[in-house]
Amino acid sequence: MRTDSLLTVSNVSKHFGGVVAVNGVTFKLKKGEVIGIIGPNGSGKTTLVNIITGFIRPDKGKIFFKGKDITGCPPYTITDMGIARTFQMIRPFYQLPAYKNLIPSLFSPRVRRLVGGKYGDRDAVAMDILEEVGFERDSSVPYKDARNLPHGYLKRLELGRCIALRPEVIILDELFSGMSIAEVTSTVPIIEKLRDEGIAIVMIEHRLLELFQITGHVLVLNFGRKIAEGTPEEVMNAPEVKEAYLGSEDVAKEEIGC
Amino acid sequence: MTKRKERIDRGIKVRSDGIYALNSYREILYLAFPRLLPVVGLLAVVPFFSLYWQEVIASTAIYALLAVSWELLYMTGLISLGQSLFYGVGAYIAGALNASWGFPIYLTVPIATVGGGLLCALMLLPVLRLRGIYFAMVTLVLPLMFSRLVEATRILGGTNGLTGIDSFPNHWISFCLIQIALLVAFFGFRRLEGSDYGLVIKGINDNDRAIMSSGINIYWYKTQVLFLAGAVGCFAGAYGAHHDMFAGMPGFALDYSILPIAAAAVGGMGSFAGPLLGAFILVPLSEILRALGALRIVFYGLFLVFAVVGLPEGLFHFIRRKYEQIERWVEVDK
16 A cells, blocks of 8 residues: 555445445545545444544455554554544543543553653643643633533543544544534634644534635545545535535535635 | 522632642641541451451451452443452462462462452453443353352362361451451552543543543453452452351352442442442441341341432442531522
8 A cells, every 4th residue: 555645545335234334435645634524414424434443344445544454453553553533422521520531542552652651740731732722721611520511612622632642643523513603713723733733634524614714625425425525616516516415506605605 | 588508618629639738737637537547447446346346347348348349340330240259269269279289378368369360350351342231240140150160060179168278377467467458459449540540440431432532442451450350359259268267159159249239339339438338337237137136137138228218329428528518508589
C-alpha cells in the first residue's frame, strides 16, 4: 500500500442481516487534510466510523493506517496508533467532574509513551485542554460533574478527549449536532487550528455551511455507497447528490447559499 | 409555607474530591477520625475482647476481605456471585502445599495469595468479555463446579478435605495477620480507587467504549483487577485454611459468595468502607442471634430486608452524609 496517505479505507463493506450498511467505500486521507462525509440519515456514516475505529469488523475491504493494515484490530489498538474519535451519542463519564473525563485519555499508554513519563500533573494538563475546547478556566464549569453540563459542553468534552490523546487522525462523528449556533461558531476555529497543526480530520456532519468552511474535500454517502467525492461545488452539483441527498436543486442552493 | 431540607457541605472541601484546605487541628481531626477508626478499632480495641469475640472478629475479617475484593470487582463492572471461588482456591492451595508437601506457613500463605490470584484471573480470562449478569453466572458456577470436581475425582482429600494443616504458631500472630491484611487491603484499594488507575477501572464500569477509545486495553485492566481481587480473596482462603487447620469443600460453599454481597448491600456499594462496615455488622450479628436458636435465620433475614429497604443507599453512605453535610430545614414559599 502506498504510504503517502495517512489513512486509507479500501473498498470496505458491511451488512447487518439483509441491510447493506456500508457498500464498497474507498477514500484516502492525507496528513493535515480534512475530509467531510455527508449523507442522509441511515446512509452508513457512523457505521463507517465504527469500522475504521475497530468497533465493527468489516465484511469486506481493508483499512490501512500509515501503510499498516489495521482491519480487525481492537478499538484500543487503533486509538493507540493515533486515531481518535468522538461519539455521536455522547459518552462522557457522567459521575466525574468535566476535567476528570480527560484523565483516562491522558493515562493511556499512547500518551504516556509520547510524553515519556514526564507529564507533570495530569489534572493541570486536562484543564489546559479543556480551555482549548472552550471551557472557561476560571469558572466552575470544568469542575462540574459531567451529568450537570449542557449538551454543547459535553460535545466539546468529547473533542477534548480526542485532543488529549495527541492523535494523528481525529474522526468527528456529528460533533455539531445538538450544539447551539453560538457553540458551533466558536468550535469551528478549534477544528481549523487542529487542521493547521497537521492533524488529519474526518468530519461527519449535517451542518454543511460550517463543514464547507473547514474543508474543500467532501464525500457523499447514500445507502452505504459513495455517490460523489470532490469539492463542495462539484459534489453539490452532482446529479446523484441532488437527487439522493438534497431532494431537489432549489433546496441544495438554499443550503449552501449560492 | 412548605419546608425543604437543605444540605450544605462542610466548608472543608475545596472544589473536588481529595483536595482539602486544612486550617486547624479540628479540621485535621475531622478528616482523620473516620480513617483512623478502623485502624484503632481493629488493632487497639479488639485485642481487649474475650477470646471468643476475637475469633468472631477474625472470621469477620475473612468475610470483610472477600467483601472488599467483591467491591473492587463491582467497581470495574464485574459482578461476582462466586467469591467462594477465591476462598476455596486459596484454601486448597495453602492446604495442599502445607499438608501434602510440607511447605511452612510463611511460604504457603504468600504462594496461595499470589498464585491463587493468578489462577483465578486465568480461569476467568475467557469470560472477561462478558458483562453484568453473564459474567455473574459464570462466577456462580465455577465454585460449584470445583466442589463437585473434588467430590467426584476424590482429589485433594475428596469429601473429607485436607486435614492436618499447620495452625499459626500462636493466637496473636494469627490475629494480627488477618487484621493487618484487612487494613492493608482496605486502605490499598482505597488508594488505588483514588488514583488515575482507579478512574480508569471505574470508567470501564461506566462506559467501556469511551475507555477503549482512549486507547486503553480494557481486558488487560480487567485481568489486573481480577488478579488483585482474586489475590485478596485467596489470602482470606489461605488464612482460613491455617486458622481452621482444614481445607475442604465448604470453602466453595455459597456462604462465602453471598455474605460479601449482603455486606456490600447493607454497608453500601460504591465505596470500600461500605462492604467493610457491612461485614462487621452482619457477621457479629449472626453470632449474637445464635441465642435465638432456630429462629436465627428468620431474624437475620428480617434484618437484611429492613436494612436494604430502609437504607437502600447503604449504611456507610448514610453515615457519611450525616458526617460531611450540615442539614437544616428551610422554609420555601410557593
